[in-house]
Amino acid sequence: DLVALSTAQIGNIGSAQLGAISTANIQAMDSQQFAALNSRQVAGLGTDQVAALETQDLRALNTAALRALSTAQIDALGSAQIQGLSTAQVASLTTAQVANLSSDDLNALGSDQIRALNSAQLGALSTAQVSTMESADLVALSTAQVGNLGSAQLGAVSTANLQAMDTQQFAVLNSRQVAGLGTDQVAALETQDLRAMNTAALRALSTAQIDALGSAQIQGLSTAQVASLTTAQVANLSSDDLNALGSDQIRALSSAQLGALSTAQVSTMESADVAALGTNQVTQLSSSQLGVLSTANVEALGSQQVAALSSRQVAGLGTDQMAALETQDLRAMNTAALRSLSTAQIDALG
DSSP: OOTTSOHHHHHTSOHHHHHTSOHHHHHHSOHHHHHTOOHHHHHTOOHHHHHHOOHHHHHHSOHHHHHTOOHHHHHHSOHHHHHTSOHHHHHHOOHHHHHTOOHHHHHHSOHHHHHHOOHHHHHHSOHHHHHTOOHHHHHHSOHHHHHTSOHHHHHTSOHHHHHHSOHHHHHTOOHHHHHTOOHHHHHHOOHHHHHHSOHHHHHTOOHHHHHHSOHHHHHTSOHHHHHHOOHHHHHTOOHHHHHHSOHHHHHTOOHHHHHHSOHHHHHTOOHHHHHHOOHHHHTTSOHHHHHTOOHHHHHHOOHHHHHTOOHHHHHTOOHHHHHHOOHHHHHHSOHHHHHTOOHHHHHHOO
């Protein structure tokens, strides 16, 4: 008899009357009848009735009716029912409904359904929900959606899921989001993803996050990214990280960045990196920094680099460093620098 009712008749049934229908009779109703239900009627359904809804019947509900489902009714829905929703229905869900989706329900959503979520719905997801998202769902997010994730939400993403994200998604991350990443997440970043970050986002990394980066990750940075690092970030690079930089990256360092290097960092620089410094960079080294160069590194200096040294810098060279200077390099010194040599430095010359 219930099945025989027209859609017009179904639309006139009271919410209490609909709520009294058995689950078997609810399942006997067809999709056209469900399509005629209004928000008042749907709100009156019991959780047992909602749980009994067939996928095609739930999919037939209009968006206004679907939005009328309470959080208790949403909780009663199974993953298969959630998976059966149309993208339009998913996009119509209230933030309260989205916030009440279980992990199983959330992971049941397909890629198209995930991409249908708007910024308000994404913002309603708790960190607990985000932390249990499957890699496929996270990868399905558009760049616009990724850009709208909160820093706490991004911080809750597992390292496996973070590695599953692509370079386009990393390219849209802002400084606030990147600053919210945990050190374990930063350490797990793939080289190409770190390289995809914009310079503003990269500069937002804390010293603790910089410390968490490995040498391979540092080596993978573009010259523009290296040039954008803050002096605090440069000052926190380990010896291994600093030595992982290639010649082009070394030449990309500004005078402020070079000035931020501690004598401990400079003392462990590899000869190839010292040799890669441009003459303008060499002139920015302090006498203290120049004074801690190993004799091997002093020998690695080219004639043009030595020619650029000022009297102040040369005065800071140790006698062992003076003794290590090659003949052509000493010959390249400007006269002012040469005149600043102390008697002890002169004595050290061979």
